[in-house]
Amino acid sequence: MKWDTEGREKMGRGSRYLDFLDILLTARDPDREGLTDDEIRAEVDTFLFEGHDTTASGISWSLYCLAKHPGHQDRVREEVDIVLTGKDDEELTWQDVSKLKYLAMCVKEAMRLYPPVPIVSRRTTRDFDLMGHRLPAGATLNINTWCLHHNRAVWGEDFMEYKPDMFSSENMKKMDAYAFIPFSAGPRNCIGQNFALNEEKVVIARILHRYKVELVPDHHVAPVLELVTRAVNGIKVKFIPRG
Known part of the structure; x- marks a missing residue:
């Protein structure tokens, strides 16, 4: 993982900062297990639709x-x-x-x-x-x-x-x-x-x-x-x- 001069995380590809979806895709629990597709979808649905x-x-x-x-x-x-x-x-x-x-x-x-x-x-x-x-x-x-x-x-x-x-x-x-x-x-x-x-x-x-x-x-x-x-x-x- 790379960091910019202000201490913000960068993605490995180019200089794009981690956005919301990046964080979900790269998140890992203590056992190094990531979120399932259903869990990622639930989080995205909550973020986009539950706040109306x-x-x-x-x-x-x-x-x-x-x-x-x-x-x-x-x-x-x-x-x-x-x-x-x-x-x-x-x-x-x-x-x-x-x-x-x-x-x-x-x-x-x-x-x-x-x-x-x-x-x-x-x-x-x-x-x-x-x-x-x-x-x-x-x-x-x-x-x-x-x-x-x-x-x-x-x-x-x-x-x-x-x-x-x-x-x-x-x-x-x-x-x-x-x-x-x-x-x-x-x-x-x-x-x-x-x-x-x-x-x-x-x-x-x-x-x-x-x-x-x-x-x-x-x-x-x-x-x-x-x-x-x-x-x-x-x-x-x-x-x-x-x-």
């Missing part, structure tokens, strides 16, 4: 929060306008997306208040003790992301308020690694989380560059926790072209 509802939920709730809080929306729009200044088109490159730091904070705060997947289930593979309780192998555990993200002990007294600054780089350094888990956590976390987050930022940035987003008056929005966090009567916002 969750990403749509994240985009919808983010737009709802920004419409509800126009001050934050204006700040995001200013950031997007600066990034797109001087471009002949509205295409965002990977380098552009990395510059949308305040938008990323707003998206993360929306996912805290309205996590796309409110509950994650895991099955234990061995017996172990958890806070004085013996859990046998094969037990199913439910991790309630919604409750964690709305826990006063974790997020403070104003945990129900929309406060993107909680995800500033300074605050992120002080945050417990398991306080914010919209994509689950640990070795079985979402393999597409970076892709999903960047997809959300691109869609929202393109919308806010062209439109002002406002709430529809008298339309009550209330979340309902299903496999994906949805709104009981849907989320309705108005897209007003910028002058």
Whole structure:
């Protein structure tokens, strides 16, 4: 295996970096066994197809929060306008997306208040003790992301308020690694989380560059926790072209 000057793995052929499929094809367990064709297909299917509802939920709730809080929306729009200044088109490159730091904070705060997947289930593979309780192998555990993200002990007294600054780089350094888990956590976390987050930022940035987003008056929005966090009567916002 070869490495570039920044320590990134290269494939043996040429200088192409390892992509997602390369990693699956070259992965080996401690016994040097690779993934079967069915296992590789399952991972690819998960990456490409399983994120549609969750990403749509994240985009919808983010737009709802920004419409509800126009001050934050204006700040995001200013950031997007600066990034797109001087471009002949509205295409965002990977380098552009990395510059949308305040938008990323707003998206993360929306996912805290309205996590796309409110509950994650895991099955234990061995017996172990958890806070004085013996859990046998094969037990199913439910991790309630919604409750964690709305826990006063974790997020403070104003945990129900929309406060993107909680995800500033300074605050992120002080945050417990398991306080914010919209994509689950640990070795079985979402393999597409970076892709999903960047997809959300691109869609929202393109919308806010062209439109002002406002709430529809008298339309009550209330979340309902299903496999994906949805709104009981849907989320309705108005897209007003910028002058």
